[in-house]
Amino acid sequence: MAVTPPSRPGAADKRPVRSLSGLLPFLRPYRGRIALALLFLVLAALATLAFPIALKSLIDQGLVASDPGERVMALRGHFFALFGVGAALGVFSAARFYMVTWLGERVTADLRNAVYAHVVRQSPQFFETTQTGEVISRLTTDTTLVQTVVGSSLSMGLRNTVMGIGALGMLIVTNPYVMSQVLGTLVLVVLPSVWLGRRVRKLSRASQDRVADSSAIAAEVLNAIPVVQSYVQEAREARRFDAATENAFDTARRRTRVRSFLVAFIITATFGALLWGLYQGTQAVLDGKTSAGHLAQTVVFVTILIGSVAVLSEVYGDLLRAAGATERLMELLAARSPIESPSDPKPLPPTRGGSSLALRGVTFRYPSRPQHAALDGFELEVRPGETVALVGPSGAGKTTVFQLLLRYYDADVGRIELDGVPVREAALEALRGRIGIVPQDSVIFSADALENIRYGRPGASDADVMAAAQAAFAHDFISALPEGYKTFLGERGVRLSGGQRQRISIARAILKNPPLLLLDEATSALDAESERAVQAALEAAMKDRTTLVIAHRLATVQSADRIVVMEAGRIVETGTHAQLAAAGGLYARLAALQFDQPASAVTA
Structure with a gap:
């Protein structure tokens, strides 16, 4: 180090x-x-x-x-x-x-x-x-x-x-x-x-x-x-x-x-x-x-x-x-951040049933790795209310899509739109206010459980916080803590297991109730029983909103409306689980490895 x-x-x-x-x-x-x-x-x-x-x-x-x-x-x-x-x-x-x-x-x-x-x-x-x-x-x-x-x-x-x-x-x-x-x-x-x-x-x-x-x-x-x-x-x-x-x-x-x-x-x-x-x-x-x-x-x-x-x-x-x-x-x-709100931002239109988003011809290189394109001519459109899964090997550019949507970086080439408004032309606060994210590495602050969940919507009542915790199947383990929702969780949540930290992160996103939800391996730290429970909670939370899901465990995205397969910053396949499994391409090979069966049998 x-x-x-x-x-x-x-x-x-x-x-x-x-x-x-x-x-x-x-x-x-x-x-x-x-x-x-x-x-x-x-x-x-x-x-x-x-x-x-x-x-x-x-x-x-x-x-x-x-x-x-x-x-x-x-x-x-x-x-x-x-x-x-x-x-x-x-x-x-x-x-x-x-x-x-x-x-x-x-x-x-x-x-x-x-x-x-x-x-x-x-x-x-x-x-x-x-x-x-x-x-x-x-x-x-x-x-x-x-x-x-x-x-x-x-x-x-x-x-x-x-x-x-x-x-x-x-x-x-x-x-x-x-x-x-x-x-x-x-x-x-x-x-x-x-x-x-x-x-x-x-x-x-x-x-x-x-x-x-x-x-x-x-x-x-x-x-x-x-x-x-x-x-x-x-x-x-x-x-x-x-x-x-x-x-x-x-x-x-x-x-x-x-x-x-x-x-x-x-x-x-x-x-x-x-x-x-x-x-x-x-x-x-x-x-x-x-x-x-x-x-x-x-x-x-x-x-x-x-x-x-x-x-x-x-x-x-x-x-x-x-x-x-x-x-x-x-x-x-x-120091001046290259990412700033425009002086005259365009307002984002009201949404019903989730946000629409589009990435048109997007090419992007990280400033620290200018020789390697994380996304190369990337094209993707997502309709309001649609659930789209991004899958592919590590380094394919899946997380980069999330970072560009949140405008942590700006694309080198191409255009990114949320609800028809280019993200560069929208106010950062308005843009990120429409997006909820559950990262793979759950962040827990040095505060109690109540305040950690309320971080998603600081003005939320205690009842709203508890309702979000119940939806994320976090209520039971929080209630069992020494002081319940008032229990201090330690720096970076050291007093919790990985799965518990992830469920608090999910509850935080549910409480925010955004029209666009980004899930980055949101159930990766859960055991099989907890994963099924949280998956059900996430599916309920995904109703009436647009959802992008990054997943390496393909079993968690079989019910997605569309699965986008990425490799080397490009889209190589698109379709449902059954279509992609039958196509015999990269998705079928990944599925065969995970489901421990020949690629031809994945659709069974």
């Missing part, structure tokens, strides 16, 4: 950090809250910047009075001013934290919902090249990174940007000559930081891709646990997952190493430049060119600036990681 990672566009690695602009549509609805968050952020930053100014006043003015009483009163006033600055900082910081955290949670939820809603509308062609584990990784790991940025890092970055610019501005105003030298030095810090930042971002994207690879392996193996265990491959799969996680760790280690060097370089270089400025300030105090309070103010502003640069270097790394995560999410949102 080798896993081939889905293709990933290499150009994404070369895009600048502005890939975060993909989040703008998700931020735009919350402009008011963003404005409030920015207001509180600026106020908190200004309160921080007010602290060194208040400290300077405390030192230069609170200690100058000669009278001890006046000095105490002056100090008290300045300390109250400092407390007011601290209280304002606490209130504004708390308000900023709440607003920004709310935005992070809200935007992440909206983004996750948008990506999921978009993915579930993709055609099967999308999942031929994209693993579900990859999609799950993007929905979880990548959105968590985005949440970290929107709900924390971005706020910290903006706050420290305001504080850093403010502190730098105050230092320039108070020490213009010294700070002009410092700024010249800081320019030399920027260029290496940009180069290292690009390297971090590329490694961040690669790290997230490797995590997605391990998620894909886990999703594949956990969905096939019985097969893995039956072949005693647990150790092999554990080693394969271990290799994937080690690969992810190695990439993350390289990313962390470069990012650590980036942080160390920025902080060390900035710290050195600012210490040079501070040294110049102390020399000015010793020379009597400035006051002690001014020096204290400069020290605090330098501390704020150094702290801001340190935080910004960390935030920059988070932004680079989030940029890679956003790119991966935007790739999913940018």
